[in-house]
Amino acid sequence: MDASESTAREAHAYGLSRQQSLQYLAQLDTVLGKAEEMFRAGFGTAPARRKSGGSPVTTVDFSIEEYLRETLHGIAGATVCGEEHGGEIGEEPAWVIDPIDGTANFAAGNPMCAINVALVANYRPVVGMIALPLLHKRISAVAGGGVLRNGEHFARHRPHGHIGASNVGSAAVDQVSAHRRAQMLEDIVSQGLSTRITGSVGLDLAFAAEGVFDGIMNFSPFPWDNAAGALLNSEAGLVVTDLEGRPWTTRSHGIIAGSADIHHRLHRLVREN
Numbered sequence: 001m002d003a004s005e006s007t008a009r010e011a012h013a014y015g016l017s018r019q020q021s022l023q024y025l026a027q028l029d030t031v032l033g034k035a036e037e038m039f040r041a042g043f044g045t046a047p048a049r050r051k052s053g054g055s056p057v058t059t060v061d062f063s064i065e066e067y068l069r070e071t072l073h074g075i076a077g078a079t080v081c082g083e084e085h086g087g088e089i090g091e092e093p094a095w096v097i098d099p100i101d102g103t104a105n106f107a108a109g110n111p112m113c114a115i116n117v118a119l120v121a122n123y124r125p126v127v128g129m130i131a132l133p134l135l136h137k138r139i140s141a142v143a144g145g146g147v148l149r150n151g152e153h154f155a156r157h158r159p160h161g162h163i164g165a166s167n168v169g170s171a172a173v174d175q176v177s178a179h180r181r182a183q184m185l186e187d188i189v190s191q192g193l194s195t196r197i198t199g200s201v202g203l204d205l206a207f208a209a210e211g212v213f214d215g216i217m218n219f220s221p222f223p224w225d226n227a228a229g230a231l232l233n234s235e236a237g238l239v240v241t242d243l244e245g246r247p248w249t250t251r252s253h254g255i256i257a258g259s260a261d262i263h264h265r266l267h268r269l270v271r272e273n
Contacts, residue, residue, distance in 0.1 A: 016076070016093070016121060016126055016143075018142065018143075018144060018145060020076070021119075021126055021127050021142035021143060021145070022142055022145065024075060024076050024119055024127050024142075025127050025129070025140060025141075025142050027075055028072070028075075028117060028119075028127065028129055028140075029129070029138070029140070029151070031068065031071045031072060032115065032117070032129065032131050032138065034067065035064050035067060035068060035099075035115055035131070036115070036131055036133040038060065038063055038064050038067065039060065039064060039100065039106075039115060039131075039133040039134075040133050040134065042058070042059070042060035042063070043106060043109065043111075043134065044106075044107065044108075044109045045058045045059060045060050045106070045107060046058070046107055047103070047107050048062075055103065055104070056103050056104055056107055057084065057103060058100070058103060058106065058107055060099075060100060060106070061083075061084050061099045061100045061103060062084055062085075062099075063099075064099035064100065064115065065082045065083065065084045065085060065097055065099040066085075068080075068082070068095075068097050068099065068117065069082060069085065069097070072095045072097075072117075073095075075095070076093045076095075076119055077092075077093060078092075078093035078094050078095050078119060079092070079093075079094045079095070080094065080095045080097065081094050081095070081096050081097070081223070081224070082096075082097040082098070082099065082224065083097065083098045083099065083222065083224045084099065089120060089123065089223060089250050090123075091121070091122045091123070092121070093119060093120065093121045093126075094119070094120055094121075095117065095118070095119055095120075096116075096117070096118045096119075096120055096125075096223050096224050096227045096228075096250065097116070097117050097224055098114075098115070098116040098117075098202060098222075098224035098225060099115060100113055100114075100115065101113060101114040101115065101116050101130075101200050101201060101202035101203070101224075101225065102114060102198070102199050102200030102201075102202065102203060104199060105198075105199045105200060110199065111134035111135060112198040112199050112200050112203050113132075113134070113199075113200050113202075113203065114130050114131060114132050114133075114200050114202035114203045114206065115130070115131040115133065115202075116129075116130050116202040116224060116225065116227070116228045116229070117129050117130075117131075117228060118223075118227035118228040118231060120223070120227055120250055123249040123250045123251055124247075124249055124250070125143075125227045125228060125230055125231035125250075126142065126143045126231070127141075127142050127143075127231070128140065128141055128142075128227065128228035128229070128230075128231035128232055129141075129228060130202050130203070130205060130206040130209075130228050130229060130232060132203060132206060136150075137149060137150060137206070138150055138151070139206040139209050139210060139232055140232070141209075141231050141232050141234075141235035141236075142235075143231065143235075144235075145235065146235050146236075147209050147232050147233075147235040147236040149210065154210070155211075156209075156210060156211030156236060156237075157210060157211030157212055158211070159211075159214050159259075160194075160212075160213075160214060161192060161193045161194055161214060162193070162194050162195075162196050162212070162213045162214055163188055163193050163194065163195050163196065163213060163214060163215050163216065163217065163258075163262070163266070164196050164197075164198065164201075164203075164204030164205070164207060164208055164213040164215070164216035164217075164218075165184075165185060165188065165195045165196065165197055165204075165216070165217055165218070166196075166197045166198050166199055166200060166201050166203075166204050166218065167201050167204075167217075167218030167219050167220050167225075168181050168184055168185060168195075168197075168217055168218060168219065180273050183273050184217075184269055184270070184273050187269050187272070187273070188266075188269065191265055193214075193262075193265075196213060201216075201218045201220055201225045201226065201229070202225065202228070202229060204216045204218070204229075205226065205228070205229025205230075205232060205233060205255075205257070206229065206232065208229070208233055208236075208238065208257050208258070209229070209232035209233050209235075209236040209238075210236075211236075214258060214259065214262050215238070215256070215257055215258025215259070215262035215263065215266055216229075216233075216255070216256070216257050216258070217254070217255070217256050217257075217266045217269075217270070218254055218255055219243070219253065219254040220253075220254060220255070221252075221253040221254070223250035223251075226248065226252070226255045227250055229255070229257070230248040230255060230257070233257040234257075238257045238258055238259060238263070239256075239257065239258060239259070239260055239263035240255065240256070240257045241255070241256055241257075241263070241267070242254055242255060242256070243255075243256060243267075243270050245267050256270070
């Protein structure tokens with residue numbers, strides 16, 4: 001049984017049929033229309049403050065999350081957990097939101113940023129969407145339904161050897177030493193692969209699902225960074241695990257996604273470093 005089938009069974013076990021999941025995805029698609037308008041209207045807004053770890057947050061982050069909380073709460077009988085206002089994730093369904101993934105880019109006028117939303121049940125994503133409002137793309141999936149771009153199935157790009165490693169190259173990653181991160185980036189390149197640091201892990205995950213990137217690796221422990229992308233990449237047919245090689249859940253620290261070969265190579269780098 002592959003990861004997509006496993007996640008589909010998780011969804012069914014929690015009373016979410018494929019048809020219901022598609023219905024929730026359609027509702028999410030509608031809700032995100034206004035969120036994208038807010039995103040584009042506020043693009044370039046300066047940070048309102050810095051969080052304890054030094055990452056910026058803007059008033060637009062708060063506005064989009066508050067809007068999504070209000071509109072998604074109760075759909076699928078789910079609670080809401082978001083980056084800016086928190087919340088709990090357990091076995092019962094919950095919407096997981098990152099209103100602006102790549103806020104530093106957003107504030108600087110860099111279009112490499114995203115909105116990440118997933119519906120999770122039993123710690124696994126069953127509906128997911130990463131919206132790239134400034135690139136006019138929405139990459140989405142339901143468990144067992146394949147991955148979609150702007151609502152349509154598509155053929156993934158041919159391999160280029162590009163690996164999304166935004167979080168690996170970020171000084172904000174305090175749980176992994178700078179030396180270890182630098183060594184991993186060097187080792188990726190030594191294998192004939194090319195690292196791509198976009199500044200948004202959500203965008204990295206969307207690009208991997210599309211085939212723009214051949215794989216991704218990040219160290220984020222936050223479910224709002226990776227939940228939607230974990231589902232998209234699984235539905236795109238990629239191997240998706242945490243850094244230890246176990247199936248990804250909302251309790252995981254970090255994520256690796258790629259073809260069987262790419263995933264094996266990235267996982268080996270993590271083990272060796």
